[in-house]
Amino acid sequence: MKVSGRVVTPEGVLDGGEVSIDGDLIVAVGPGQDADNGHWIVPGFVDIHVHGGGGHSFTTGDADEARKAADFHLHHGTTTMLASLVSSPYELMLSATRQFAPLVDEGVLAGVHFEGPYLSELRCGAQNPTFLRDPSTEELTELIRAGAGAVRMVTIAPERAGAIEAIRLLVGHGVVAALGHTDASYEQTLAGVAAGATVGTHVFNGMRPPHHRAPGPVFALLGAPSVVCEFIADGTHLHDGTLAFATGVTGPRRAALITDAMSAAGMSDGTYELGGLAVTVADGVARLAGKDSIAGSTLTMDAALRRAIGAGVSMVDACQMASTTPAAAIGLDATVGALRAGLRADLVELSEDFQVVRVMRGGAWV
Known part of the structure; x- marks a missing residue:
């Protein structure tokens, strides 16, 4: 599974970034293709x-x-x-x-x-x-x-x-x-x-x-x-x-x-x-x-x-x-707290004005 948007990591913001998820873990964070929808992807x-x-x-x-x-x-x-x-x-x-x-x-x-x-x-x-x-x-x-x-x-x-x-x-x-x-x-x-x-x-x-x-x-x-x-x-x-x-x-x-x-x-x-x-x-x-x-x-x-x-x-x-x-x-x-490979796939998708769009915990959308 891949989640795309303006990905916020401890190192900075990846505009058009992508979070790759396998099971309940993040396996990669990096640039994505056609990923810039204006939404923010932040850690849970x-x-x-x-x-x-x-x-x-x-x-x-x-x-x-x-x-x-x-x-x-x-x-x-x-x-x-x-x-x-x-x-x-x-x-x-x-x-x-x-x-x-x-x-x-x-x-x-x-x-x-x-x-x-x-x-x-x-x-x-x-x-x-x-x-x-x-x-x-x-x-x-x-x-x-x-x-x-x-x-x-x-x-x-x-x-x-x-x-x-x-x-x-x-x-x-x-x-x-x-x-x-x-x-x-x-x-x-x-x-x-x-x-x-x-x-x-x-x-x-x-x-x-x-x-x-x-x-x-x-x-x-x-x-x-x-x-x-x-x-x-x-x-x-x-x-x-x-x-x-x-x-x-x-x-x-x-x-x-x-x-x-x-x-x-x-x-x-x-x-x-x-x-x-x-x-x-x-x-x-x-x-x-x-x-x-x-x-x-x-x-x-x-x-x-x-x-x-x-x-x-x-x-x-x-x-x-x-x-x-x-x-x-x-x-x-x-285990948690950042969008980083190896951590649990907990993330929040926010709209451009920082309203919650959807929430993922352990690789599953709430």
């Missing part, structure tokens, strides 16, 4: 931080709900995703891990991401404060064992008691440690990085704001060469100027576009639920009911790509931020 998106979509949620730990949420995002071009949970009782974390592990084995999900409960009370945002607590190496050890490879990433506030030990434990088991929802100082954040944390969870959001005399976690994460910084490119979480500045600091190899989407993504305005808290969506913006706190997003990865391009990011860099970099951040870059 990799979303490493998403809570749900299409009216369905990952946060309840229900496998059927998770399958439906994943299918919704697949139709928006996300061919690889982590199921992100929010701060919860340990029993729900363990149950969700066991429920989702078969979906990881099946390939519906790339893994589980625990965003909490080891977060800052001051910077918890839309996380339920009832469930926040200090990191527990005992809990983490059991979750990792129960997941048998399904637990892929855990977000921790590095200033909490036991955080450094927890980060070291995660890294020692091959789990990505992320820093977020934190009131840490610059020095405390760098201590978390030194312990092995390699991802900054939705940088700027859910963390102490930077100040020129107290730079805090934002400057520490943006400046750390070993850290991939997540950015929610929806125009609400970050001003486009902030997105352009931050990605200019990190470069595309350290910037990952994420959705942080909740179940309301793709749905009408109304009332929804996130981690036991009521969420009101108005004009597509999700906030805790009766409060000003943003509660996830209604974003999809194709919209995030369009927003990044609109903010001045080049097409090549935007695709790297939506696919290649997040794949590398969770250790999957040898």
